[in-house]
């Protein structure tokens with residue numbers, strides 16, 4: 001009798017296994033597996049990419065945010081044996097400025113012509129932001145050549161008239177604001193908005209510029225030996241910081 005029971009039990013097991021392996025039952029047997037696997041975290045734990053919120057301080061120029069700041073060093077002199085170590089690049093466009101290629105006469109200036117010390121970049125952007133904040137209808141300010149990525153000579157072989165200085169990341173050429181408010185270079189003194197230009201000059205002087213070269217025909221004023229009229233500067237001003 002015992003053998004009969006065992007034989008029946010064995011038969012039931014065989015039938016059960018055979019039934020379990022039938023194709024129809026496969027999804028039932030395998031489907032629950034993924035949800036019970038402990039290694040898969042619940043959806044709530046999955047990190048979801050979100051936009052980075054940058055708190056905006058009204059006193060801080062927005063254009064400072066996207067810059068790859070480095071602790072830059074100006075070596076040598078602006079017009080003699082100048083080099084730029086760990087230069088910082090001015091972006092091609094900003095909320096308060098555009099860059100202008102002085103050779104091709106177009107926006108933007110090429111990226112290798114836009115390098116300076118971190119202090120120069122910060123000074124330019126801060127001054128221009130304060131200028132535009134005070135005169136909310138003013139056009140963005142155009143910025144032309146700074147220095148090359150590692151400084152050095154920036155003469156005629158780099159296009160246009162070239163520069164005697166601009167060698168160590170302390171010099172920047174800035175376009176004068178125009179009377180017609182367009183974002184382009186003023187090629188004649190009559191196109192320059194002198195009131196706005198004087199405001200820019202005053203602000204660069206207040207920010208500690210050691211030299212501001214201005215056009216001889218524009219009659220812009222400032223401290224003697226700091227604001228200096230110089231030939232070829234009727235279409236842009238040249239700022240040098242310490």
Ligand SMILES: [Zn+2]
Pocket residue numbers: 163166171172173238
């Ligand atoms: Zn210059």
